[in-house]
Amino acid sequence: MPYRRSMETPLQNELIAAFETAIRSLVRRFRNHPYVFYTETDMHGYLYHRLYKPPFNVLYRTSDGHDTILLHEEFPTVSKYTRDTDGHLRNDPASRHRGRLDISIWDPTLINVRTHRLQKVLCAAELALDDCGEESVHTVNDTTKLADPANEIKRGYLLYFVRDKLKDYNQNKIKIHKELNDATAKKIRVVIASKSEMEYWGAWGDFSNVIEQQR
Secondary structure (H helix, E strand, O other): OOEEEOOOOOOOOHHHHHHHHHHHHHHHHHHHHHHOOHHHHHHHHHHHHHOHHHHHHHOEEEEEHHHHHOEEEEEEEEEEEEEEOOOOOOOOOOOOEEEEEEEEEEOOOHHHHHOOOOOOOEEEEEEEEOOOOOOOOOHHHHHHHHHHHOEEEEEEEEEEEEOOOHHHHHHHHHHHHHHHHHHHEEEEEEEEEEOOOOOOOOOOOHHHHHHHHHO
């Protein structure tokens, strides 16, 4: 099916609402059928599929004359990073390595004034599946990318899913919830869904009370 060209620029609020609707669809699918996803990458694919429709998959023209769509997977960050010995990402302009955003939506109001390689991200989601280990830095690094001002992400989402690592999750819940709270403190919207406990903060939750109860 051929692409069609956008006839008008969609409103940012409409795009954000559609993005959040797709996230909720992913959470519902995970809670009802957690094993339809083999890996986190399968979850990326599901979210991409839910978003692959107008106004996300119609053509917009960049300032350097390229036709593109708003929806992109593994979009590189503006900032460059190196990893410390403990695995944490650290800003490093001298590095050759950029971060990657699992799923992103470009800002349509700026596409025609920016080149194809220098677009601004309206929404971006980072996903984590069963990253519950005591030494895991996955969500911390996701927060680093989403909250980094240089990456120009208007609205960042951290989607945290627990399926097979429930024992590790329960053992490390204080650490995990602290990291998620740190993300919300940086204006990142957080969702957590657990297969067995059915934990889900649909409105981008606050985990402070949970942490206090477990001390």
